[in-house]
Amino acid sequence: MTPDSWVPIPDGSPFPLANLPYGVFAPAGGPPRVGVAVGDHVLDLARALGDDTFARPSLNAFLAQGRSRWQRVRADLLDLLTDPACRAEAAPALHRRADVRLLLPFEAADYVDFYASEHHAANIGRMLRPGQEPLTPQWKHLPIGYHGRAGTLVVSGTDITRPRGQTRPPGTGAPTVGPSRKLDIEAEVGFVVGTGTPLGTSVGVDDFADHVFGVCLVNDWSARDLQAWEYVPLGPFLAKSFATSVSPWIVPLDALSAARTPPPTRTEPLQEYLRDGADWGLDLSLEVRLNGHLVARPPFTAMYWTPAQMLAHLTVNGASLRPGDFYASGTVSGPEPGQRGSLMELSWNGAQPLTLPDGTTRTFLEDGDEVTITATAPGPGVTRIGFGEVTGRVTAAGEAR
Amino acid sequence: MTPDSWVPIPDGSPFPLANLPYGVFAPAGGPPRVGVAVGDHVLDLARALGDDTFARPSLNAFLAQGRSRWQRVRADLLDLLTDPACRAEAAPALHRRADVRLLLPFEAADYVDFYASEHHAANIGRMLRPGQEPLTPQWKHLPIGYHGRAGTLVVSGTDITRPRGQTRPPGTGAPTVGPSRKLDIEAEVGFVVGTGTPLGTSVGVDDFADHVFGVCLVNDWSARDLQAWEYVPLGPFLAKSFATSVSPWIVPLDALSAARTPPPTRTEPLQEYLRDGADWGLDLSLEVRLNGHLVARPPFTAMYWTPAQMLAHLTVNGASLRPGDFYASGTVSGPEPGQRGSLMELSWNGAQPLTLPDGTTRTFLEDGDEVTITATAPGPGVTRIGFGEVTGRVTAAGEAR
Numbered sequence: 001m002t003p004d005s006w007v008p009i010p011d012g013s014p015f016p017l018a019n020l021p022y023g024v025f026a027p028a029g030g031p032p033r034v035g036v037a038v039g040d041h042v043l044d045l046a047r048a049l050g051d052d053t054f055a056r057p058s059l060n061a062f063l064a065q066g067r068s069r070w071q072r073v074r075a076d077l078l079d080l081l082t083d084p085a086c087r088a089e090a091a092p093a094l095h096r097r098a099d100v101r102l103l104l105p106f107e108a109a110d111y112v113d114f115y116a117s118e119h120h121a122a123n124i125g126r127m128l129r130p131g132q133e134p135l136t137p138q139w140k141h142l143p144i145g146y147h148g149r150a151g152t153l154v155v156s157g158t159d160i161t162r163p164r165g166q167t168r169p170p171g172t173g174a175p176t177v178g179p180s181r182k183l184d185i186e187a188e189v190g191f192v193v194g195t196g197t198p199l200g201t202s203v204g205v206d207d208f209a210d211h212v213f214g215v216c217l218v219n220d221w222s223a224r225d226l227q228a229w230e231y232v233p234l235g236p237f238l239a240k241s242f243a244t245s246v247s248p249w250i251v252p253l254d255a256l257s258a259a260r261t262p263p264p265t266r267t268e269p270l271q272e273y274l275r276d277g278a279d280w281g282l283d284l285s286l287e288v289r290l291n292g293h294l295v296a297r298p299p300f301t302a303m304y305w306t307p308a309q310m311l312a313h314l315t316v317n318g319a320s321l322r323p324g325d326f327y328a329s330g331t332v333s334g335p336e337p338g339q340r341g342s343l344m345e346l347s348w349n350g351a352q353p354l355t356l357p358d359g360t361t362r363t364f365l366e367d368g369d370e371v372t373i374t375a376t377a378p379g380p381g382v383t384r385i386g387f388g389e390v391t392g393r394v395t396a397a398g399e400a401r
Numbered sequence: 402m403t404p405d406s407w408v409p410i411p412d413g414s415p416f417p418l419a420n421l422p423y424g425v426f427a428p429a430g431g432p433p434r435v436g437v438a439v440g441d442h443v444l445d446l447a448r449a450l451g452d453d454t455f456a457r458p459s460l461n462a463f464l465a466q467g468r469s470r471w472q473r474v475r476a477d478l479l480d481l482l483t484d485p486a487c488r489a490e491a492a493p494a495l496h497r498r499a500d501v502r503l504l505l506p507f508e509a510a511d512y513v514d515f516y517a518s519e520h521h522a523a524n525i526g527r528m529l530r531p532g533q534e535p536l537t538p539q540w541k542h543l544p545i546g547y548h549g550r551a552g553t554l555v556v557s558g559t560d561i562t563r564p565r566g567q568t569r570p571p572g573t574g575a576p577t578v579g580p581s582r583k584l585d586i587e588a589e590v591g592f593v594v595g596t597g598t599p600l601g602t603s604v605g606v607d608d609f610a611d612h613v614f615g616v617c618l619v620n621d622w623s624a625r626d627l628q629a630w631e632y633v634p635l636g637p638f639l640a641k642s643f644a645t646s647v648s649p650w651i652v653p654l655d656a657l658s659a660a661r662t663p664p665p666t667r668t669e670p671l672q673e674y675l676r677d678g679a680d681w682g683l684d685l686s687l688e689v690r691l692n693g694h695l696v697a698r699p700p701f702t703a704m705y706w707t708p709a710q711m712l713a714h715l716t717v718n719g720a721s722l723r724p725g726d727f728y729a730s731g732t733v734s735g736p737e738p739g740q741r742g743s744l745m746e747l748s749w750n751g752a753q754p755l756t757l758p759d760g761t762t763r764t765f766l767e768d769g770d771e772v773t774i775t776a777t778a779p780g781p782g783v784t785r786i787g788f789g790e791v792t793g794r795v796t797a798a799g800e801a802r
Contacts, residue, residue: 109551109552110550110551110552112638115635136633136634137569138567138569138576138630138631141567141576142567142576142630142631144631144634144635144638145635145638146547146548146635146636146637146638147547147548147549147550147638147642148548149511149548149720150510150511150551151510151511151720151721151722151723151726152600152720152721154600161600161601161719163718163719164603164717164718164719165717165718166539166542166543166672166717168538168539175539175542175543175672177672177673177674177717199553199555199562199643199644200562200799201799202565223718226718229539229543230539230543230545231634231635231636232537232634233537233545233632233633233636234516234545234546234547234632234636234637235547235632235634235635235636235637236547236635236636237513237545237546237547237548238714238715238717238718238720239718241548241715241718241720242600242718242719242720243600243719271567271576271578272578273578313639314639314642316565316566316567316578316639317564317565317566317624317627317639317640317642317643318562318564318565318643318644318799319550319552319553319639319642319643320552320553321552322552325552398601398602398719
């Protein structure tokens with residue numbers, strides 16, 4: 001049982017002592033630095049621990065230091081936040097969360113997006129290839145993934161400009177260029193790599209926790225009409241590269257012990273490099289809100305592939321890792337209609353508009369729409385820990401140039 | 402006419418005064434820094450110009466400074482290298498190329514690979530989808546591209562470990578894991594972005610030279626058997642992400658004025674954002690050697706899409722650019738069989754093995770094989786400028802873990 005903190009932590013806070021997620025914040029008038037969320041506060045780590053690793057605008061230096069260091073700092077923080085003797089000295093390092101600006105917490109090296117939800121992949125297959133097998137032949141043999149654009153990861157709260165691009169409207173011959181008319185969300189979970197590896201080596205499926213530092217939420221904004229026209233044979237490109245929103249708090253793996261769960265039963269034998277001895281399924285409960293209205297509750301427990309399997313696959317060919325590498329799960333969708341993590345699934349590619357409680361309907365996103373994804377996970381005992389949120393508002397496409 | 406240099410430049414050197422490509426080198430016992438190749442020498446720019454921008458292990462700081470600065474430094478270098486009065490002071494900044502180690506010249510931000518050769522795309526289409534239209538419907542409407550792994554760009558000379566991975570051999574049901582048996586090359590040309598752009602803006606097709614600093618050679622090693630099993634529907638992933646080799650010298654756009662040429666006649670009308678007023682086709686003559694034997698002469702003039710169109714497409718959706726962003730053309734193949742830039746095309750997917758002059762045959766690469774790609778371009782008058790080379794040797798796959 002975690003002792004009490006001298007920092008007041010409101011009941012039901014997403015950020016109890018059992019969480020302690022890392023982010024980068026800018027206090028009013030001060031330079032960005034690393035902090036940890038506690039209740040309604042942020043602790044300035046450089047100041048509280050007297051450690052320059054944290055007096056930087058990204059987590060990358062800390063990420064590179066590796067697991068034993070991550071564990072030591074977490075233990076030090078728990079001591080500091082529970083020992084009343086530390087209060088006088090540490091209190092000046094506390095900022096109210098409402099008073100600081102949150103920034104992208106890490107400098108992304110490479111970004112990979114997976115496609116690890118069987119329900120999502122099957123829904124997409126049923127819509128795009130009706131009458132055929134919904135899953136492609138390799139789907140249950142390997143976690144399908146592709147590289148995305150690391151330079152367009154943005155922190156939660158950043159407005160999303162509706163992308164322009166080429167599409168070919170159905171039934172017409174010639175493509176046209178204009179703002180996307182099928183702008184969608186993808187509710188995903190992201191994994192931040194800490195420890196790098198040399199080229200020519202692989203990370204075993206059981207070595208996941210030595211390399212991945214923590215977990216956050218992702219909205220992988222997607223322009224379905226651009227995607228349909230561009231993606232054969234080399235995959236999604238401009239349909240995804242205009243923006244990917246990331247939540248500002250990285251929940252350390254060590255805060256997720258109680259959330260670990262076995263993945264779903266495998267219906268195809270796994271290759272040895274994907275055969276995991278430890279359970280790295282995660283019991284994260286996501287919620288997706290559109291203009292404040294709850295539209296989906298995607299359960300991460302339903303994901304076929306675990307993040308440990310994703311990382312083992314990503315490196316089986318000898319690809320190196322760098323601190324700040326980032327990979328996301330792909331859209332989290334469960335078996336039930338209300339558990340689908342994209343509007344394309346929720347509106348069945350526009351055929352079944354959603355009616356929101358305010359009486360409006362949606363197929364895809366309209367200008368001004370705001371999408372917010374949150375998640376919680378079991379903590380120790382009866383507590384739950386939270387991931388905060390990833391939110392973004394759609395603004396109109398710019399002028400064509 | 403360029404005046405003579407006080408640095409001796411051998412006849413036929415790829416690096417005459419009209420070239421002055423930038424790289425990063427480490428002198429014996431010294432830290433890496435930026436240099437320019439002149440004949441058989443490398444000029445240490447930090448020392449020669451007294452400018453700390455160049456006392457760094459990458460070109461990125463210089464890249465970020467923008468086009469007018471790139472032009473000023475080029476003019477200063479031409480003055481310095483042709484004015485005999487500068488000789489005494491600058492000579493100590495010269496190193497023999499043979500005495501220094503060349504490093505990756507830039508820190509790659511995002512890496513995008515295009516598919517811009519009609520001949521290459523059509524050859525691949527004929528092999529993989531016999532009896533169908535060789536090009537996908539969008540091919541002549543937009544330059545198809547996808548993101549690759551920036552973290553596994555390696556400098557020329559780096560050994561390439563044969564990747565392991567999942568494949569499903571034809572005619573069998575179950576996939577297996579092992580070393581790739583269809584390891585291939587792709588002879589490409591790469592473009593280094595200097596000036597960044599904010600999210601939500603696009604780079605016009607006529608603004609190419611304000612953003613792209615220079616050009617180099619690329620070998621985009623590819624595991625065709627991994628690719629065949631993984632790539633539908635999200636594109637190539639592990640088949641490409643294990644290594645991409647880059648030549649160490651970045652030829653500035655300003656050295657390529659005489660190489661500019663109109664692209665091939667367009668057989669489909671272009672969308673406005675791809676309609677280029679200036680000719681950014683480039684008359685680069687590539688040569689591919691396998692274990693020293695010339696196996697292909699891919700002509701870059703045959704590329705359907707120009708690098709200016711690639712950049713305009715990459716950003717039409719509002720994706721931002723960062724200094725160090727890198728994009729490659731995709732395999733350069735011409736209309737003739739001897740102009741194909743991949744072994745998959747040269748051996749027609751293994752059906753027509755190549756016989757090398759040493760009597761051996763090849764379909765795909767064997768352990769120990771060394772592949773070297775070189776290129777030249779017209780310079781001012783009768784001179785030609787060279788790109789140096791990108792070379793790499795295949796080593797055996799590591800042990801499975």
